[in-house]
Amino acid sequence: MFTRVLRQSFRRQEGQALVVAALMVLIMSIAVLATVNIGHTIHERIRLQNTADAASYSMAAMEARAFNFYAYANRTQVSHYVSAMMWQSLLSLIYFAEAFLTDIYGFMKTINPCAGDPDGVFWTVACPILENLVPYLSQIMRIIERFMDTYKTLLRSFQQILFNANPDKIIGKFVIPTHRVLNGVMFFASQAVMASTVSHVLQTTDTVIAANDKNVDSKLSQLASGALNVCLFDQPHFREAGAHPLNPIRNPFQPIDPRKWKHSEKEARAKRSMGAITNATRYACDAEGGACPEGFITSRKLGDLIPLPDGLGIIRDLLSSDIDTPIFKFAKYGQTRMLTYNNPNRSKITQTGRPYTPRNTIRDWNDGIEPTLGMLAQGDNMGSDDVYWIKFGPEGFGPFRNPFACAEDDNPRECWGDPRKDYKDTGSQKLPFKHVTKSSIWAMNEYEDSHNDGGVHWRIHHTRQPPGDNWRRLFRPSGPESEVGVHRSEVCLIKVFGRCAPLAPEIDVYAANVMPAEDGNHPWGGIVPFMHFEPGQYAGTCGGAASNEAAATRYQHDFNQPSTWVALNKTPDQIINKGKTDHAGTGSNDIALLNDNGRVKWKFATSTPTLNMKSVADGSKLIFPTGLNVISRGQAYYHRPGNWAEHPNFFNPYWRPRLASVYQGRHTLPYAGQLIDSLPGVLKDIPPKIITH
Structure with a gap:
């Protein structure tokens, strides 16, 4: 009986599709779970890339703000130098007035030696005779003498006030040097901003990373990229002009060596940039006419000094002309x-x-x-x-x-x-x-x-x-x-x-x-020291020595505008938020699995293929760390609206941050650019296709 039922069951065919259906359900389940896991991984990858972009952009923004602060500080220094020149111009004008008025009296004394105190035996005898016996001449001489007596009294009073007040000492020894002290304070403020920026750059703005993703903990990569970013941030600083991030301490009141004046000396070229801009900015007052006329520092002709209305412009031009x-x-x-x-x-x-x-x-x-x-x-x-x-x-x-x-x-x-x-x-x-x-x-x-x-x-x-x-x-x-x-x-x-x-x-x-x-x-x-942009490449990328330290070589890439690099990694445990640190109380982001091991084994013969359902497999740490890895590059760049040809500098506040191409910035990475450029033949076309960010 039992054997007959068994033989009949073997002859039935209505249950064969069940096995195929079960296999298809398994495959569809795996596909669905794989799709979910891939989507989750892509989401985490995009999120990690956005975090890296935010960090690199934030560093570039901080560097751009520091450079803009340098520009405002340098402009303030220029204004202080111009103000010092204005005070010295005022002193020069005051003592010119004394000399000029005294010369007028000296001229009158020369043409009328009998006025004032006669000198010598001849004039002691001759003057009374000329003043009393010669008709008409005696009257003219008396008029001139009375005028000279009055003029001498006024001149003596002016000289006595000038002598006692001694503005030359007050202004020349105290007021004018104070402007240099103020410029030293401005340089100290620039040093403080630079130090603050370095502290954030060295940490690759970890506060920004933590705010975007608490699961990212790439200390090793952050340390490496932070050191590189500080090095790249150091390069635009013309160290002969002021401090720089790798050597931030410099006496703000000790001048740049005045004995450096040759064109081959970088200190001279740095000073020349400040001196030339200061001379070009010599604008005495923001007013036309009046007691402090326009162009007081650059021109002090009589027509510029005497406040005349516009209707008397002809007289002003006449006074300003040589007679x-x-x-x-x-x-x-x-x-x-x-x-x-x-x-x-x-x-x-x-x-x-x-x-x-x-x-x-x-x-x-x-x-x-x-x-x-x-x-x-x-x-x-x-x-x-x-x-x-x-x-x-x-x-x-x-x-x-x-x-x-x-x-x-x-x-x-x-x-x-x-x-x-x-x-x-x-x-x-x-x-x-x-x-x-x-x-x-x-x-x-x-x-x-x-x-x-x-x-x-x-x-x-x-x-x-x-x-x-x-x-x-x-x-x-x-x-x-x-x-x-x-x-x-x-x-x-x-x-x-x-x-x-x-x-x-x-x-x-x-x-x-x-x-x-x-x-x-x-x-x-x-x-005094000031922050100055290095207008050329005096050293290789981050420490490499140039062939000639005295002369700049042409900088082929980014014109020394600093890049900011961020490389981040997320381990498998961080991807799934295993520690539940990213979103407290919401559970983990664990991947969908068919079992606790996350693996499905297929055993059809002696070999046993295994399907790993984890989205990120445990891999080798020799080249890239396990998990997700991203890289981002930011840049602090200079652009004056309407003028792309103007070279970067620390005198105009036109520095801005941006995200930049990783491949185009390869030369700012030590040896990376040279290695890629040296690839032979068709291999040289591979990196730009792979490095797309």
């Missing part, structure tokens, strides 16, 4: 600018004996830099001049000298103003103002050998020094009008071979006693 007629010659110039080391130094600017060749470098195109670079000064010194000359009549007739009009080679102490324009101006180098120094201020650094490092001031020397001053030398005026700073010179009227002819008559000429004063009131330390 050069056979009867009367007059001109007034003024300018302040940054200068270079040794241009001038003490010996160049204090020459008072023959030949009279002090060195005025404010207007020279040849500033002594090798090679000649014109007006690109470095800020080691600061010069101001308010030069002028007054001449009546022609300068001479053959051997006869006109005492009222000095020639170019005459002693400036005998002249009203400085007559040396065009002195020895021959050949191709047209430098007409190179010897004109009355009146002027030369603030100098400590290496120029000036008295107490205080520079040189061409100003009136009185019979005594202002209170509190300690001059190296006082050139006291001589003659009856020395009390108002007027020096008497005996001028020979006939010269032969440069010497006074025997028995030739002489005449007393009275002029303002303007001489070089080494008063210690004008110290100028030079340019």
